[in-house]
Amino acid sequence: MREFYKQLRDRGVYATSILKAILRTLKSSKGPLSINEIRFELGKKNFQPNKTTLYRQLTKLAEAEVVQESLFTDEIRRYCLLLGRKPHHHFVCQECGYAEHLPEEICNSFEHQIARHLAGKGNEVTVQTIEFEGLCQKCKHKLTDSL
Numbered sequence: 001m002r003e004f005y006k007q008l009r010d011r012g013v014y015a016t017s018i019l020k021a022i023l024r025t026l027k028s029s030k031g032p033l034s035i036n037e038i039r040f041e042l043g044k045k046n047f048q049p050n051k052t053t054l055y056r057q058l059t060k061l062a063e064a065e066v067v068q069e070s071l072f073t074d075e076i077r078r079y080c081l082l083l084g085r086k087p088h089h090h091f092v093c094q095e096c097g098y099a100e101h102l103p104e105e106i107c108n109s110f111e112h113q114i115a116r117h118l119a120g121k122g123n124e125v126t127v128q129t130i131e132f133e134g135l136c137q138k139c140k141h142k143l144t145d146s147l
C-alpha cells in the first residue's frame with residue numbers, strides 16, 4: 001500500500017484522509033458512482049469536499065489509472081476503482097440512475113474479439129467507449145405494473 005501511495009504522490013495525488021475515503025467509497029460500491037453520489041457518501045463520513053476539488057482528485061486518479069472514468073448518455077461522468085481490476089463496461093438504468101459493473105471476463109473476451117476484428121483490417125483502436133443502458137429490474141417492474 002505504501003508503494004501505491006508513493007506512485008500516486010509522484011503524480012501529485014496525496015494520501016490524505018479524504019483521498020482514502022474516496023477510494024474506500026468506490027471500493028465498496030457495486031457500480032460506478034457520479035461525483036454527486038461520491039459527495040453524498042463522503043458526507044456520511046463527515047467529509048465535505050466541494051465539487052471542483054473532488055473532480056480534480058478523480059481526474060488525477062483516472063490519469064494514474066487507479067480509477068476508471070466513464071461517460072454515459074445522461075452526460076454524467078461516473079467513476080469506479082480499478083485496483084486489481086481491468087477497465088470494464090457498465091450497465092446504467094436510464095430511469096433511476098442505478099449502475100453496475102459488468103463482469104470482467106465477459107468484457108475482456110468481447111473486447112478482444114472486436115480488437116482482433118479491427119486489427120485484422122489494419123485499424124488501431126485508441127479510444128473505446130461502450131456502455132450499456134436501459135431499465136433496471138425495479139424500474140422495469142414498475143413500468144409493467146403501471147400498465
Ligand SMILES: [Zn+2]
Binds near residue numbers: 094
Ligand atoms: Zn432503475
Ligand SMILES: [Zn+2]
Binds near residue numbers: 031032068080088102
Ligand atoms: Zn466499473
